Amino acid sequence: MNTDIVWSNLLNELKDELSSLAYDTWFNETKLYKVNNNIAYIIVPMPIHKRHLNDFYGEIIKNKLTKLTNSNYELKFYLQEEIEEEEKPSIIDNISNNDTKEENNYIKENYNVNNNLIKKYTFENFIVGNTNKFASTAALSVAENPGNMYNPLFLYGNSGLGKTHLMHAIGNYIVEHSNKRVLYITSEQFKDDFTKVYKKDDNGTNFNYMEFFKNKYRNIDVLLIDDIQFLGGATKTQEEFFHTFNNLYNNNKQIIISSDRSPNDLKLLEDRLKTRFTEGLSVNIYPPDFSLKKEILKNKIKAGDFEGDIPEDVIEYIANNIGPDVRSLEGAVTRLLAYSAMWGSKEINLNLAIDALPDYISKGMGEKNDIQRIQRIVAEYFQISVEDIRSKKRNANISNPRQIAMYLCRCMTDESFPRIGIEFGGKDHSTVMHSVEKIEKEIKANKDLANQIEKLKKDISTV
Numbered sequence: 001m002n003t004d005i006v007w008s009n010l011l012n013e014l015k016d017e018l019s020s021l022a023y024d025t026w027f028n029e030t031k032l033y034k035v036n037n038n039i040a041y042i043i044v045p046m047p048i049h050k051r052h053l054n055d056f057y058g059e060i061i062k063n064k065l066t067k068l069t070n071s072n073y074e075l076k077f078y079l080q081e082e083i084e085e086e087e088k089p090s091i092i093d094n095i096s097n098n099d100t101k102e103e104n105n106y107i108k109e110n111y112n113v114n115n116n117l118i119k120k121y122t123f124e125n126f127i128v129g130n131t132n133k134f135a136s137t138a139a140l141s142v143a144e145n146p147g148n149m150y151n152p153l154f155l156y157g158n159s160g161l162g163k164t165h166l167m168h169a170i171g172n173y174i175v176e177h178s179n180k181r182v183l184y185i186t187s188e189q190f191k192d193d194f195t196k197v198y199k200k201d202d203n204g205t206n207f208n209y210m211e212f213f214k215n216k217y218r219n220i221d222v223l224l225i226d227d228i229q230f231l232g233g234a235t236k237t238q239e240e241f242f243h244t245f246n247n248l249y250n251n252n253k254q255i256i257i258s259s260d261r262s263p264n265d266l267k268l269l270e271d272r273l274k275t276r277f278t279e280g281l282s283v284n285i286y287p288p289d290f291s292l293k294k295e296i297l298k299n300k301i302k303a304g305d306f307e308g309d310i311p312e313d314v315i316e317y318i319a320n321n322i323g324p325d326v327r328s329l330e331g332a333v334t335r336l337l338a339y340s341a342m343w344g345s346k347e348i349n350l351n352l353a354i355d356a357l358p359d360y361i362s363k364g365m366g367e368k369n370d371i372q373r374i375q376r377i378v379a380e381y382f383q384i385s386v387e388d389i390r391s392k393k394r395n396a397n398i399s400n401p402r403q404i405a406m407y408l409c410r411c412m413t414d415e416s417f418p419r420i421g422i423e424f425g426g427k428d429h430s431t432v433m434h435s436v437e438k439i440e441k442e443i444k445a446n447k448d449l450a451n452q453i454e455k456l457k458k459d460i461s462t463v
Contacts, residue, residue, distance in 0.1 A: 003032040003033070003034060003035060004032070006032060006065070006068050006069060007030075007031060007032035009068055010032075010061070010064045010065065010068060011027055011030075013064060014027055014060075014064070015027075021123055021124060021140070022140075022144070025136075025137055025140050026049060026052060026053060026057065029044070029045040030042055030043060030044055030045075030049070030053075031043040035073065038071065038072060038073055038074065039073060039074050039075075039076055040061075040065060040073040040074070040075050040076070041076050041078070042061075042075060042076065042077050042078075043077075043078065043079070043080055044077050044078070044079065045079075045080075045426065046079075046133075046134060046137060046426070046428075047079065047428070048134065048137050048138055048141060049077065049137075050077040050078070051149075052141050052149070053075075053077055054075065054077060055145075055148075055149075056144065056145060058075055061075060062074075062075060079428060080392060081427070081428055081430065081431045081434075114183075115171060115175065115181075115182045115183055115184060116183065116184040116185060117168050117171045117172055117175065117182065117184050118168050119172060121164070121165045121168035121169050121172065122168075122169050122172055122173070123136070123139075123140055123143070123169045123173060125299070126162065126165055126166060126169055127292065127295050127296050127299050129288060129289060129291060129292025129295060130289060130291070130292065130422045130423065130425065130426045131285070131286035131287060131288050131289050131292055131422050132161070132162060132285050132286065132288070132292070133426060134283060135155060135157075135162075135166060135283045135284075135285045136166065138150060138153060138281060138283050139153070139155070139166045139167075139169060139170050139256075140170075140173070142170055142254060142256065143169070143170040143173035143174055144173075144177075146174055146178075146180060146221065146222050146254035147221070147222075147252045147253055147254045148252075150280045150281035151249065151252075151254055151255060151279075151280045152245075152249070152254075152255035152256065152257055152276070152277060152279070152280040152281075153170075153254075153255070153256045153257070153280055153281055153283070154256075154257045154258075154259070154262075154263055154277050154278075154280060154281065154282040154283065155167070155256070155257070155258045155259075155283055155285060156258065156259045156260065156261055156262050156263075156282065156283070156284055156285070157260070157284055157285035157286065157287075158260060158287065158324070158325070159260060159325065159327075160324075160325035160326050160327040160328065161285045161286070161287060161288070161324070161325070161326060162285060162326060163226070163258040163285055164226055164258065166285075167184065167224045167226060167256055167258055168184065168224075170222075170224065170256055171184050171222065171224055174221075174222055180221035180222055181219070181220040181221045181222070182220065182221065182222040182224070183216070183217070183220045183222070183223055183224065184224040184226070185223070185224070185225050185226070186225070186226045186227055186230075187225055187226065187227050187228050187229070187230040187231045188227070188230055190217075190225060190231075190237070190241065191230070191231065191234055191237045193213055193216070193217075194213065194236070194237050194240050195237075196213070197210055197213055217244050218244060218247045218248065220248070220253065221253050221254065222253065222254045222255075222256070223244075223248055223253065223254070223255050223256070224256045224257075225255075225256070225257050225258075226258045227258060227259065227260070228257050228258065228259045228266070228269075228277075229259045229260055229261060229266055229268075229269075231269060232266065232267070232268025232269055233268050235270075238269060238270050238273060239270075241273070242270070242272060242273055242276070245273070245276055246276075249276070255280075257277060262282060262284065263277040263278050263282060264278070284418075286419060286422060287324030288324055288326065288329075289372070289422070289423060290319055290320065290372060293318075293319035293322075293324075293329060294315055294316065294319045296326060296329050296330070297315050297318055297319060297329055297332075297333060298315065300329070300330045300333040300334075301315075301333055301337075310348050311348070311349060311350070313350050314336075314348060314349065314350055314352075314353045317350055317353055317354070318332050318333070318336075318353065318357070318360075321357075321360075321361045322357075322360055322361065328360060331360065332357055332360045335356055335357060335360065336348065336352075336353055336356045336357060339352070339355070339356035340352060340356070370409070370412070370413045370415070371409050371413060371415060371419075371420060371423040372386075372423065373460070374405055374408050374409050374412065374413075374460055375389050375390065375405050375409075375423070375424075377456065377459050377460055378401055378404060378405040378408065378456060379401070379405075381401075381452075381455075381456060381459070382397070382400075382401040384397065384398055384401060388401075388402075389401060389402050389405055389424070390423070390424055390425040391425060392425060402424065402435070403435035403438060403439055404439060404452070404453065404456070405424075406420060406424060406432050406435040406436060406439075407435060407436045407439035407440070407453075408453070408456060408457065408460065409423075410432070410436045411436075412457065412460060412461075416429075417429035417430075417432045417433055417436075418432075420432045439453075
């Protein structure tokens with residue numbers, strides 16, 4: 001059996017049956033690695049794909065494999081990195097048995113008109129890169145199966161990185177594909193609504209509003225609450241949110257929460273709330289890397305209907321000199337286009353961009369970031385490209401420099417293993433750890449390698 005042909009035919013069928021968003025997210029980077037003893041071993045790009053494909057597409061995949069090969073198969077999903085290890089059952093058999101899932105019959109109607117969703121925020125116009133791919137994939141997973149996947153889903157990261165966009169995208173997707181009742185709210189709005197519960201009407205009671213409050217927040221299927229950190233210090237409001245959370249959670253309703261920090265770092269929130277937040281999936285949205293910033297800029301320029309072409313050096317100038325806040329990037333484009341229109345310029349060049357954006361340029365932003373600088377220096381030393389270092393190529397003349405670059409990133413920056421993995425083409429953190437440990441051991445036994453490392457460290461420190 002030619003596994004490549006079988007999988008290609010299966011993917012072609014799925015591409016015709018699924019939306020482009022679902023196909024690109026869940027199947028575009030998959031591969032049938034091998035078939036053995038009626039088990040199909042399938043490579044997936046991220047751990048989240050294992051559970052999702054197993055739970056929600058497993059039966060579809062098995063049926064299509066049966067149709068294409070006239071044989072029945074069980075499915076095993078694992079990462080590319082796991083192939084390098086011995087195929088132990090503890091590695092590739094870590095997925096539970098498939099449960100038979102009936103496909104949802106979605107009703108395309110908006111049951112809850114007052115859902116507060118901003119319709120322009122969708123998955124289709126959320127620009128995905130290495131630093132936010134996991135968050136985007138997790139969000140779509142929840143949107144496709146609210147209440148059945150990660151509950152609650154907790155998105156956190158600095159302001160301006162796309163948390164609110166993803167929350168609205170989840171809500172809009174659910175509204176479009178189901179009849180579920182969705183409510184998007186900020187923590188400040190929740191606090192204001194709860195405060196009104198204590199106000200009495202002309203009869204000295206407030207029963208009507210209390211009933212309205214409970215119906216608004218508990219008689220729904222999906223609650224999206226933004227900026228949960230602002231509940232800090234509001235003791236009574238936190239208590240009410242705890243009860244609201246429990247009511248929804250116990251009834252299998254989906255909860256999505258965003259914050260500027262992780263659950264454990266929310267010092268002013270009660271421990272019982274933080275414990276509840278960590279029962280689901282917590283996802284950190286990292287600042288965009290240089291490549292993602294360029295894509296965001298190009299998308300913003302395209303949306304601005306600018307008639308001319310904006311040169312690559314202008315886009316790189318903006319991406320290289322403006323901080324990681326997506327709003328600042330978009331604001332810079334708006335400013336540049338307005339400046340161009342004001343001066344009647346039909347051509348935008350680097351000089352015009354420099355004149356237009358002095359207030360947007362961050363000081364000390366000459367380098368894209370430390371990891372990319374180390375990648376460039378290592379690539380130049382070994383006479384390969386940065387794209388090779390960030391790729392999935394396995395040949396020794398590329399994989400060895402890649403491991404050295406990962407080691408240098410770990411010992412010469414404050415970046416975490418997951419963050420380094422993201423900058424190396426979305427590698428899993430365990431891959432980075434393995435590379436660092438491998439180089440550390442080889443340095444002790446290989447004098448030539450130790451000298452190479454010292455030379456690279458000097459080059460990095462002096463650039």
